[in-house]
Amino acid sequence: MSARTDTATYDLKLALPLAAFFAAFFLAPLFILIFVSLHTDVSMTKMGLTQYAKFLLDPFSLGVLGHTLWIGVEVTALCLFLGFPMAWAYVRSPRWAQAGLVLVILLPLLTSVVVRTFAWIVILGRQGIINTALIELGVIDSPLRLLYTEGGMVVALAQVQMPLMVLPVITALSRLDPNLLDASAALGAGHWRTFRKVILPLTFPGIVAGCLLTYAAAITAFITQTLIGGGQMLFMPMYIYQQSSTLNNWPFAAAISIIFLAAVLVAVTLFNMVGRLSKGYAQA
Amino acid sequence: MIVSRRSLLTSALALGAMHAFPRLTLAQARRLVFATFTGSWEEAHKDVLVPAFRKANNNAEITLDPMLSMDQIAKVKAALQNPPIDVMLHDPGPALQAIDQGLVEPFPVAKSQYYKDLIADAQEPMGPAPFFQVVGITYNPDKIKKPPTSWADIWKPEYKGRVGITNLNSTLGTGWLVEVARMRGGSEADVEAGFKAIEELKPNLAAVAANPGQLATLYQQGQIDIGPGNFNAIQILKARGVPVEFVAPKEGAIAFKTTIHIVKNSPNVELAAKLIDASLAPEVQAKLMESPYLIVPTNTKVKMAGEIARALAKDHADMKKKFVFQDWKKINEHRASWIERFNRDIKI
Numbered sequence: 001m002s003a004r005t006d007t008a009t010y011d012l013k014l015a016l017p018l019a020a021f022f023a024a025f026f027l028a029p030l031f032i033l034i035f036v037s038l039h040t041d042v043s044m045t046k047m048g049l050t051q052y053a054k055f056l057l058d059p060f061s062l063g064v065l066g067h068t069l070w071i072g073v074e075v076t077a078l079c080l081f082l083g084f085p086m087a088w089a090y091v092r093s094p095r096w097a098q099a100g101l102v103l104v105i106l107l108p109l110l111t112s113v114v115v116r117t118f119a120w121i122v123i124l125g126r127q128g129i130i131n132t133a134l135i136e137l138g139v140i141d142s143p144l145r146l147l148y149t150e151g152g153m154v155v156a157l158a159q160v161q162m163p164l165m166v167l168p169v170i171t172a173l174s175r176l177d178p179n180l181l182d183a184s185a186a187l188g189a190g191h192w193r194t195f196r197k198v199i200l201p202l203t204f205p206g207i208v209a210g211c212l213l214t215y216a217a218a219i220t221a222f223i224t225q226t227l228i229g230g231g232q233m234l235f236m237p238m239y240i241y242q243q244s245s246t247l248n249n250w251p252f253a254a255a256i257s258i259i260f261l262a263a264v265l266v267a268v269t270l271f272n273m274v275g276r277l278s279k280g281y282a283q284a
Numbered sequence: 285m286i287v288s289r290r291s292l293l294t295s296a297l298a299l300g301a302m303h304a305f306p307r308l309t310l311a312q313a314r315r316l317v318f319a320t321f322t323g324s325w326e327e328a329h330k331d332v333l334v335p336a337f338r339k340a341n342n343n344a345e346i347t348l349d350p351m352l353s354m355d356q357i358a359k360v361k362a363a364l365q366n367p368p369i370d371v372m373l374h375d376p377g378p379a380l381q382a383i384d385q386g387l388v389e390p391f392p393v394a395k396s397q398y399y400k401d402l403i404a405d406a407q408e409p410m411g412p413a414p415f416f417q418v419v420g421i422t423y424n425p426d427k428i429k430k431p432p433t434s435w436a437d438i439w440k441p442e443y444k445g446r447v448g449i450t451n452l453n454s455t456l457g458t459g460w461l462v463e464v465a466r467m468r469g470g471s472e473a474d475v476e477a478g479f480k481a482i483e484e485l486k487p488n489l490a491a492v493a494a495n496p497g498q499l500a501t502l503y504q505q506g507q508i509d510i511g512p513g514n515f516n517a518i519q520i521l522k523a524r525g526v527p528v529e530f531v532a533p534k535e536g537a538i539a540f541k542t543t544i545h546i547v548k549n550s551p552n553v554e555l556a557a558k559l560i561d562a563s564l565a566p567e568v569q570a571k572l573m574e575s576p577y578l579i580v581p582t583n584t585k586v587k588m589a590g591e592i593a594r595a596l597a598k599d600h601a602d603m604k605k606k607f608v609f610q611d612w613k614k615i616n617e618h619r620a621s622w623i624e625r626f627n628r629d630i631k632i
Contacts, residue, residue, distance in 0.1 A: 060628050126490070127506035145445075147507060148491055231451035232492035232630050242627075245354040246453045247620045248381055 037254035044251060051255035061239075061256075065263060068219050068236040071154065072267070075218035076165075076211050078158040083165035083210065090166075091173040105170075109163050117224045120156040121147060124228070148230035156228045157218050164213040172206020173199075208275035212268060219264065236260045315345035316555045318371040319356045323497070324520055325373075326350040328577040337562040344555055353378035360387045360547055370550040371559055375417070375455040376612035377619065379543045383410050389546040392557050398564040398583060403600050405609055406582035411545035414563035415572070416580040418596060418607070419456055419463075419538040422513025424503055426527040435467055435533050438510060439485055447488040448499055448508030451630070452623045456496045459538045460512040461622065462610055467535055472614035475622060482630060492630060503528045515596070519578045530595055536608035537596065539580075 040048040055061045090101045108116060123129050124146040131143040146152045176199065184194040200207075222237040229235065234242075236256065244253035320329045326348060334346055351359070353374045360367045364387070374382060382388050393399050393409050406413035421432045427446075432438070438447055450457035465471065465478030490508050493499035500517040502508045504526045515537075518530045544563055546556040562568055569581035578591055584600050597603035 121501075121505060121507075125505040125507045145490070226494040227498065230492050231453070231457075231494040231498075234627050238494070239627075242453055242623060245352075245358075247623060248354070248357065249620065 033254050033257060036250050037258050039251040042249050042251065051252045052259070054252065055255055055259055064234050064239055065236060065259065068260075069263060069267065071150070071157070071225075071235065072215045072219035074154045075157045075161065076215045078154060079162055079165040079214045080207065080211060082158065083162055084169055084207070086162075087166050087169035087173055090170050091176075105163055105166050108160065113160060113221070113223050114227075116160050117156065117227045120152075120159070120224075120228055124152045124156070147228065148233070150229070150233070153225065153228040153233070157221055157224050160221065160224050161214045161217045164217055165210040168206045168209040168213065169203065170206075172203035172209075176202050205275055208271055212271045215267065215271070216264065314551065315347055316371070316552045316559065317347045317349050317369050318373075318559060319349050319351055319359075319369045320373050322350040322352065324516060324577070328572055328579060332571045332577070333559075333563055333568055336565065336568045337559050340562060341555065341558050344558075346555075346559065357382050357385070357387065361385065365549055366551075367547045367549055369547050370552045370556045372411075372545045372547055374411070374543050374545065376540050376543070376610075377455055377458070377616055379411065379541075379545070380612055380616050382545065387548050389548050389550065389553060389556075391546060391560060395557065396561050396564070398561060398566070401566070401585050402564060402582050403584055403604070405604075406541060408541070408543055411543040412560065412564060413541035413543045413582050414560075414569070415542055415582055416607070417455075417540045417542055418515040418532070418580055419459060419512055419540070420515060420530050420532045421510065422500075422503065422518050422528055422530055423510040424506075424527050425529045427509045431529065431531055432510065433531070433534050435464060435512075435535055437533075438512075439481070439488065441487075443488050443510055445488065445490050446509040447485065448491040448493060448502050448511040449482075449485075449489065450493045450496055450499050452619070452626045453494070454496050455540055456499075456512065456514055458615060458619060458622070459540060459610055462615060463535070463538050463608065472611045473618065475618070479625065479629065515580070516578060519576070519591070523576055532596060532606060536606055539603075539607035539609055541582075541609070 036044065037051055038047050038049065040046045040050040086101075086105065090098060090105065093101060121128075125131070126143040126145075126147075128146070130146060131140075134140045135143065180198055180202070181194055184198045189197065219235075220237055222241065225233075225235050226238055240253050240256050240260070243249045243256060318329070320326050330348055334348065337346065338344060349369065353372075356369060356372045356374070357378060360369055360372070360382075367387075372382065372388070388410055390409055391399070391411055396412075399407065399412055402412055406416075421435070421438070423432055425431070428443075437443075449460065452458045452461060461475055461478045461482070462470075462472055464481045465475040468477035468481055470477040491499070491502055493502060496514050496517055499508075499511065500513065500521055503521060513528075513530060515530050518528050521528050544560050546553060546560065550556055564583055566581075566583045566585040569579075569583045569586045571577075572579040573581050573586065573588070573592055574590060580592055580596065580603075581588070588597060588599050588603075593599075597606050
């Protein structure tokens with residue numbers, strides 16, 4: 001036990017430079033943000049909580065918050081649905097195929113978000129790939145509206161954030177001992193049962209990590225939300241930008257940011273709790 | 285000397301910081317910094333204004349630091365005593381905000397060589413207008429054979445699902461809303477009619493873009509075929525072979541003064557004033573009026589020519605007749621509530 005305490009103190013000292021960096025460039029600005037949010041007027045002369053009241057008592061603003069958090073859920077679910085099989089395919093492929101697959105998985109990370117998002121504009125537009133293909137196949141007569149719709153945006157966000165889901169799941173899956181699957185099969189479990197009772201519990205921490213990353217990235221993805229969602233779909237990042245940049249209303253923008261941060265922290269805590277519960281489940 | 289680990293670490297950090305932020309040690313005596321706009325404005329200013337300014341001022345050093353109006357304001361506001369910018373460029377809304385917040389030094393009108401030659405609308409002692417931005421109707425001539433002539437044409441049923449506008453975050457979006465309201469009997473103080481008109485436009489709307497840059501690219505994607513557009517943004521697309529045309533509607537094209545300001549507490553006030561004067565000079569403005577820049581001049585000594593004379597106005601008297609200027613002081617008073625209303629009501 002004493003050896004473990006030693007390691008702990010040593011670890012802390014090593015973290016000092018990072019902690020100083022963190023304090024100077026994250027904590028200090030955060031406190032400034034909180035301070036700004038506690039002003040009642042735009043020119044920041046009087047203190048008070050009116051900005052928070054203005055947001056929390058306004059159904060429209062709460063709607064924007066709820067919608068943003070919900071979009072995150074949709075994107076995360078889609079990423080998991082498409083990303084898990086991809087991670088599975090990667091882990092189960094022979095080595096030569098893995099090299100190719102890892103390139104496919106990482107490729108989105110190597111291009112800028114702006115470029116990826118513009119590609120989606122080209123895909124989803126009225127004269128985009130999907131509409132042109134459907135029209136030429138005779139499935140539809142006039143182009144469907146795909147761009148500037150929630151569905152289009154969720155798909156684009158899912159593609160943009162996919163690596164954040166796939167990579168942690170791959171890590172979890174590659175640590176899974178293949179003998180366990182054979183053992184499960186030998187004991188008479190079918191594929192689905194093995195998946196539910198063995199694979200899922202053992203890879204759950206990886207799935208939670210992936211969901212956490214995807215969720216956080218999806219709800220704050222200002223660029224993709226703006227370019228694919230358009231100017232009439234309002235989400236929290238755009239709301240903050242609008243209030244701070246266009247209207248110069250820094251106190252309200254700061255209050256929205258703090259509320260958004262708090263809401264995200266709650267979501268993250270929930271994810272973590274699920275993750276911790278699963279740990280006990282996996283060991284049991 | 286015994287150096288403790290801690291002090292070694294501190295000095296190493298300090299040295300590192302000085303390398304990372306060389307400006308820490310050079311807080312004073314910096315070169316002139318001009319925050320122009322991004323994109324084609326930066327190019328135009330780098331190619332024409334900067335050489336002209338340096339030639340006239342003994343090769344004075346200058347840095348262009350392109351950023352949006354609101355970012356300029358934020359940067360100056362954050363360091364009011366020692367601003368990182370000397371000269372700001374603003375659309376009418378942000379310009380008034382910057383002046384109201386005391387971020388602007390008056391332009392020394394008496395010392396200026398060219399100020400008196402500007403058209404009356406461009407003469408602003410807190411910061412003159414070196415050029416105008418013009419908003420008219422943009423359309424795709426491949427798809428729309430008969431050129432539109434009035435703002436009202438955008439509401440025609442034949443353009444169902446083909447119209448693009450921006451939200452009110454941009455000067456373009458806000459100015460256009462005011463113009464539509466005016467067309468239907470409203471004013472800068474009362475845009476009720478404008479909101480009603482946008483409500484009626486919904487069947488035609490294919491896109492509400494987040495900003496004018498995005499709006500312009502939608503013509504390229506074939507996503508939209510008609511809508512309000514910025515003259516300069518359209519010229520850039522046209523130069524790249526995108527089928528777009530600009531027409532000034534018969535109600536008049538909306539003109540925004542883009543104003544240039546000396547930043548309060550700038551360490552380079554004199555050079556800043558010289559740069560502004562250079563931007564008002566007829567030679568500079570004449571050159572900026574040519575292709576590919578096509579920037580609308582404000583100096584009456586500049587003879588209108590080329591695309592600007594063809595599409596907008598043949599001289600400054602004509603310009604006065606054809607351009608519509610808006611009262612941004614009034615608009616700014618209400619803009620926050622309009623944006624809120626747009627957020628709530630405009631869903632397509």
